[in-house]
Amino acid sequence: MEPESPRRNLPVSSPAPSRHGLRRYFPILDWSRSYNRAVLTSDLVAALIVTIMLIPQSLAYALLAGLPPEMGLYASILPLVAYAIFGTSRALAVGPVAVVSLMTAAAAGNLAAQGTPEYIAAAITLAFLSGLMLMVMGVFRLGFLANFLSHPVIAGFITASGILIATSQLKHIFGVSAGGHNLIDLVHSLVRHLPETNLITLAIGGATIAFLFWVRRGLKPLLSSLGLKPRLADLLAKAGPVAAVFVSILAVWVFGLEARGVAVVGDVPMGLPPLTLPSFSMDLWGQIFVSALLISIIGFVESVSVAQTLAAKKRQRIQPDQELIGLGASNIAAAMSGGYPVTGGFARSVVNFDAGAETPAAGAFTALGIALAALVLTPLLYLLPKAVLAATIIVAVLSLVDFSILKRTWGYNRVDFAAVAVTILLTLAIGVEVGVSAGVLLSIGLFLYRTSKPHVAEVGLVPGTQHFRNITRHEVETSPELLTIRIDESLYFANAHFLQDLIYDRLACDQPIRHVVLMCSAVNEIDTSALESLEAINTRLGEMGIKLHMSEVKGPVMDRLKRSHFLQEMSGEVFLSQYDAHVALTGSPVRDLRGAAE
Structure with missing residues (x-):
């Protein structure tokens, strides 16, 4: 990253605790006072890079959640604008993420079949209820509750979720029908349907995975060695998934691969997000209440940990309680615009930070980019192979898998090791909701156990x-x-x-x-x-x-x-x-x- 000039060292990214009134709930009133042309340029460049990255990701995560692909785009427009108004992190990029998409699929899948209006309504209502919970926790300053989730347990849950997500997408790579809510069911279903593998789909998926892994590690050094400036080389490297999308669509069109059994995305409605309302059925709310609470907690913990890490690099601060309000507003905005639960994503936030985002306005500009794509580009996505979106998900989530946490906790604290191991095993063997519930209970249980026998x-x-x-x-x-x-x-x-x-x-x-x-x-x-x-x-x-x-x-x-x-x-x-x-x-x-x- 280039050295920062004094002009770019903006004031801290959140209001001081002593401030009251509108600035307490609208951080935009703080950072907008320092906005100038140099900051605008930095935000626009970051927004361009994140938009390029977010278009295929949004489609892919909607596929993971079992929802129509356009809902991924819808969840990447108004929620980003809402966070720009209410959020305190200058670099956090809000939108669909892998773990929350998986949890959405698990929650909605308990109520209806994928693709049905009931399933979609459950996902939208899940976003609304989760947003409501986050807003209430923010207003009452309950951000400290996230501290009861121990980092080893969360790391174990995310590792197991990464394995589940990657396994669940293999059906698209092989071009077969398979399903299940846990690793055992998924593997059994995949093995049973392997004889039905579509070799062309497998070739597309395998080649895309190999290409995306190479793009992550090898493309930027190659472009730099050819004499491109670091910023341009970085931009082109981030555009790797878009290149995979473009080439695969072209291949399906030229060779008529849809007629040869290659599953494609199909019709994606063109236009801006529709105005939608969640269901207000108390029956449905009761059925998804626990799921919404778990999504809220996991999403908040993931988001705040990323935001704090990036803020520390620039000696800035975030306000966890205000982050609850920002994320709550984002989820309510998602529910009102045909989306599903969102939170701050690690990968895109790091890209946003590295690209030079200075304020949350970068997120609002990204929303404009996604809206433009929804207005103009969606007809071009008809022939996009689902195997390419699955490959995008697999490459993204494999970075979440970290078994080193088992080794570290085994050497340092056997009680933490047991908690991590139980969380991983329950998530893989039973399902994501049981796994995250066990993680929450284990975190609280560990706290009580340790403090019940003080030194x-x-x-x-x-x-x-x-x-x-x-x-x-x-x-x-x-x-x-x-x-x-x-x-x-x-x-x-x-x-x-x-x-x-x-x-x-x-x-x-x-x-x-x-x-x-x-x-x-x-x-x-x-x-x-x-x-x-x-x-x-x-x-x-x-x-x-x-x-x-x-x-x-x-x-x-x-x-x-x-x-x-x-x-x-x-x-x-x-x-x-x-x-x-x-x-x-x-x-x-x-x-x-x-x-x-x-």
């Missing part, structure tokens, strides 16, 4: 310092009358009894303990259940003639404790530092440590 250490004084460390890891000073427990986690309902049991077990010894100090330097929260446990510990220790103390309690935690009766009933004291507690309770003289090495 708790008995600590002692490091000689010559005022620092306290784990007695099993360091040479420290301790007193037989004093037990100091450092709690390395917030205390809440899931781990409150764990702390009780640990203290009671530790006191079951011959040591003449008279004081127990809870060192709370890592405790950010004490909920009502944990408070009740502390009261129980205080009562039990009092019956044993032992005083309970606390040290290094954080301000917000202390404020909450002061609103209860616990501090008045506690048998001991609250010390500002653990060293103060050690000196007061052991009777050790205060030492001058100004010259001591720490």
